[in-house]
Amino acid sequence: MKGEKYRQGLVISTIKDGTVIDHITGGEALNVLRIIGITGTTQEMVSIATNVKSTVMGKKDVVKIGNRELSREQVDRIALIAPRATINIVRDYDVVEKKGVSVPDTIIGIVRCPNPCCITNAGEPIQTRFVMEPRGLVCSYCDWVLSCDITSHFL
Amino acid sequence: MVKHIISTRDLERDAIDTLLDKAITISKKWPDNRPLQGKILGLLFFEPSTRTRMSFESAMLRLGGTCLNLGGPEVSSVSKGETLADTIRVVNGYVDALVLRHPRIGAAQMACEFSRVPVINGGDGSGQHPSQTLIDLFTIRESMPLDDIQVGMIGDLNYGRTTHSLAYALAKYEATIHTVTPDGLGFPRSVIDNLADMNLQIIQHQTIEEIVDELDVLYVTRIQRERFPDVASYLHVASGYRIFPELFDNVTKNLIILHPLPRLDEIDPGVDSLPYAKYFRQSDNGIPVRMAMLTDVLG
Numbered sequence: 001m002k003g004e005k006y007r008q009g010l011v012i013s014t015i016k017d018g019t020v021i022d023h024i025t026g027g028e029a030l031n032v033l034r035i036i037g038i039t040g041t042t043q044e045m046v047s048i049a050t051n052v053k054s055t056v057m058g059k060k061d062v063v064k065i066g067n068r069e070l071s072r073e074q075v076d077r078i079a080l081i082a083p084r085a086t087i088n089i090v091r092d093y094d095v096v097e098k099k100g101v102s103v104p105d106t107i108i109g110i111v112r113c114p115n116p117c118c119i120t121n122a123g124e125p126i127q128t129r130f131v132m133e134p135r136g137l138v139c140s141y142c143d144w145v146l147s148c149d150i151t152s153h154f155l
Numbered sequence: 156m157v158k159h160i161i162s163t164r165d166l167e168r169d170a171i172d173t174l175l176d177k178a179i180t181i182s183k184k185w186p187d188n189r190p191l192q193g194k195i196l197g198l199l200f201f202e203p204s205t206r207t208r209m210s211f212e213s214a215m216l217r218l219g220g221t222c223l224n225l226g227g228p229e230v231s232s233v234s235k236g237e238t239l240a241d242t243i244r245v246v247n248g249y250v251d252a253l254v255l256r257h258p259r260i261g262a263a264q265m266a267c268e269f270s271r272v273p274v275i276n277g278g279d280g281s282g283q284h285p286s287q288t289l290i291d292l293f294t295i296r297e298s299m300p301l302d303d304i305q306v307g308m309i310g311d312l313n314y315g316r317t318t319h320s321l322a323y324a325l326a327k328y329e330a331t332i333h334t335v336t337p338d339g340l341g342f343p344r345s346v347i348d349n350l351a352d353m354n355l356q357i358i359q360h361q362t363i364e365e366i367v368d369e370l371d372v373l374y375v376t377r378i379q380r381e382r383f384p385d386v387a388s389y390l391h392v393a394s395g396y397r398i399f400p401e402l403f404d405n406v407t408k409n410l411i412i413l414h415p416l417p418r419l420d421e422i423d424p425g426v427d428s429l430p431y432a433k434y435f436r437q438s439d440n441g442i443p444v445r446m447a448m449l450t451d452v453l454g
Binding site: 115117118119120122123124125126135138139140141142143144145 | 240260268
């Protein structure tokens with residue numbers, strides 16, 4: 001429907017320079033912003049669309065960040081909660097680079113260990129460290145396996 | 156490169172065998188040349204300990220070295236809120252190696268990341284206790300080869316760090332583990348998954364009577380009172396996991412009974428005089444094994 005397309009176009013405006021993160025798992029856009037360090041106090045111009053209709057995913061989220069290009073590490077972090085996300089780098093309204101995400105082997109300082117007895121929850125000057133295994137994220141210090149609800153454990 | 160001993164999961168079988176061989180050599184003849192003379196071992200125990208602390212100290216003294224004891228946390232800067240990481244960095248300036256016992260899982264792993272000197276894990280919460288495992292293996296090896304044995308574990312396998320370390324080590328010798336535990340005190344999920352990755356077979360049983368005749372080793376652990384809401388429920392559960400002499404009436408195999416100690420009520424004193432009981436021998440073995448560990452990291 002023409003009206004539907006028009007309304008979506010209004011929601012997700014174009015950007016001149018920056019990054020478009022597309023195909024984010026529906027409802028995860030705010031978590032994506034959190035793990036790449038964009039908060040209400042940072043300066044980036046950010047557009048967010050959540051639960052947008054997607055022919056491939058059913059529904060998806062889209063985030064556009066003006067005047068900022070994400071690093072490889074930031075892109076990989078996104079994979080933890082949005083493994084199908086695609087990253088488009090935009091310069092002067094053109095997509096100059098398109099990349100998928102891949103889950104890093106080791107996730108450092110991003111996720112809190114749920115185990116209250118883990119040394120990483122004792123106020124020590126260390127970053128949490130998880131290794132990605134088929135069964136989930138495994139804490140390098142206490143072996144706790146984090147296999148679901150990862151977003152609620154983001155630092 | 157600094158050598159640490161943190162986890163039996165990380166120790167290669169060859170490294171374990173080498174340490175056990177060294178311990179056997181030491182047990183046959185104490186070194187008379189004081190190989191660690193001039194070396195200082197730091198003892199950082201943030202939890203109570205009798206055997207681990209005293210036997211490491213005794214082992215170090217027998218090797219000609221000396222020990223520096225942190226004392227209880229209440230008499231050190233820990234009581235002022237100093238982090239473990241800072242304590243490790245500071246103590247590094249005073250000692251040549253250190254043994255750490257700490258209530259947090261992963262404390263030893265973290266310590267070795269901050270330490271310039273070797274760290275030996277003397278027990279990290281309900282994580283691991285590798286030096287106890289080497290003593291367990293040493294004691295088993297006095298009676299039988301380590302390969303392909305049937306090991307029963309009874310008691311608290313959830314919080315019992317000695318059982319986690321021992322299971323990881325036994326996986327390298329293709330053992331089979333038979334478990335008898337109260338509800339909720341079986342191996343943690345993470346340990347089960349890790350052991351599965353290592354192809355260790357674990358068979359659960361309802362009672363020890365089901366399996367005792369098949370075992371080469373029965374490893375008994377303490378069921379900790381603090382895990383239960385009240386004394387009555389503790390006693391109710393613990394009584395079902397107590398070992399009596401009659402349990403062994405029909406045992407024909409060359410069974411040995413081990414316990415990392417201290418024990419409470421889980422082994423009836425009548426078992427002590429049975430030929431299968433090796434837990435005090437196991438405790439004695441702490442000296443040669445820890446001497447071997449110290450010479451390994453400081454030699």
